[in-house]
Amino acid sequence: MRRGGAWLPREAEVAERVEESPGIVTLRLRLTDPEARRQYGFQPGQFNMLGVFGVGEVAISISSDPGDPERIGHTIRRVGRVTNPLVALDEGDRLGLRGPFGRGWPLDRSEGRDVLVVTGGLGCAPVVSVIEYIMARRSRFGRLTILQGVKHGADLIWRPRYEAWARDPDTEVGLAADVPGENWPGHVGLVTELFDRVRLRPGRTAVMMCGPEPMMRAGARELVARGFPADDLWLSLERNHHCGNGRCGHCQLGPYFVCHDGPVFAYSQVGSLLAIPGL
């Protein structure tokens, strides 16, 4: 996407609405204009600005497979002013969509390599598209390790999907919860503690991380200490976005516009910036 592009929304329709858990909803959107629908394409890790009429716009990652760009999936957690009415939309309702924006995950560069996915909380939404992408093209990638951390065991969405992924012979799934709750199948503690329990191959693995910044910082430091090159660690960052296209200045981090140069960055690009509080 060129800077300044996609500044005018296009009309989208909620084609399907799935309640994933209390407060988390997946909306599959369809652009109503056939021409716009034909032209639309995206990479896993990119995001759209979704606009609720009369309320506002928010940045939401695309969580569906790029092979089916006509049904654009977004998994949204209800947290405030715009996401409240957004998750309340019904099938058939219309909204505004601008995008896709930013740089996604380095999937082409990761072919033939192992992939380690580390997520925290709803960080799983932007990387679920990566996992689905790899699962649909399984032979092109090496071992896939999925580590997902949540605060409360009850926060975990898509448990059946994790179970299905774990059945793939070249895929390992690790779950961690700070507070396990009933029937928690995974580890109790931090997601980074799972690094000790899985087989990691530094130098042969692309690492994709998404979640709260302290979790990603800790995870990246830990992996660097275990011999992972900083160029192999990829982080999806969150900043305030108004324009999405590199013009409004809200998402700046040091020299970067997160919406345009990211949201996915190599740790070698942003590690030193993230280490400074309040930047």
Next chain:
Amino acid sequence: MADRFLPRDRFPALVEALRDAGYRCLGPRVREGAIVMEEVERAADLCFGLRDRQAPGSYRLEEGTGRHFAWANGPTALKPLTFVPRETLWRARREGGGLRFEAPEPEVGPLAVIGARACDLAGLALQDRHFLEGEPDPFYKARRERLFLVAVNCTHPADTCFCASTGDGPRAEHSFDLVLSELDEGFLVAAGGPAGADILAALPTEEAGEERNRRADAEIEAAAQAQKRSLPSRNLRDFLFGRQEHPRWEEVAERCLSCGNCTNVCPTCFCHSQETVPDLEGEVSDQVRQWDSCFTSGHSYIHGIVVRATTANRYRQWLTHKLGGWHDQFGRSGCVGCGRCITWCPTGIDLTEEVAALGEEPGGA
């Protein structure tokens, strides 16, 4: 093209020629004690005989010159003319169960600005890069293309000016249609392009003569020499990025009110926010963009967190972006040396002084 000479008594012909050519004219006038760009219908509307006295946190006008442009700059650069403080980007309409999105056409007609300074043109050239590179911003582009710029070479810098050290002044070198050098007896005039040449041809000018050109050059050179402040001319990116944890940020934060005056008056600051403004019937909703500032808490808000929570964080963002991050983003510093942020800071914070202080070792002499 060689400079021509317009005697002082024929100066009114400039505004007349511009108006005859269909331009609405803006020029320097006094409003609430400061010189700002406002509508002029004739040369007599332009302020005359004034000098400005600028210092950190202070701006005053005095009488007593025989010239039109013997002052440095006022609070408004050209920025509000191209990147307007508030405007509607698009409008959403409910229509038969669906939504229609449409963009208003900006209302623009030919507009001439008399009295743009070198720093203003440098700021405009940077804003051009920000808003026009990639997919051009249609609103900025329409407003930019209709501008006719009459530059004036600076001969009376303020104490707050330092354009000589940033390489952006005091001589206007680019982005103008006409450029004036004011002498006591009149003006040297040169064109910077075909539109300017057309107006120049319509003016009752004379041969300028070498002596007048020499005098005008000497005045501009003296204006460069007279500047009291400076920024190091080297790229400060690594210097600033390497001092993100310097105690000076906390110190300046004790004086900074986080008011955003500096970003408002700065000719290069581009930050803006978008706001959704529905009508009362709920049928139409406007998406409005307005100037924003990295000094507000909303600028770095993400759900539940203000990333830059303190004034120290925000001043650091402002200075390191302006003088550091701009090099990565635009290949040069974002400061053109106009000194506005120094003059219009209510507590007189001076970025040249802050840069110097950051160069000192923490705890050193």
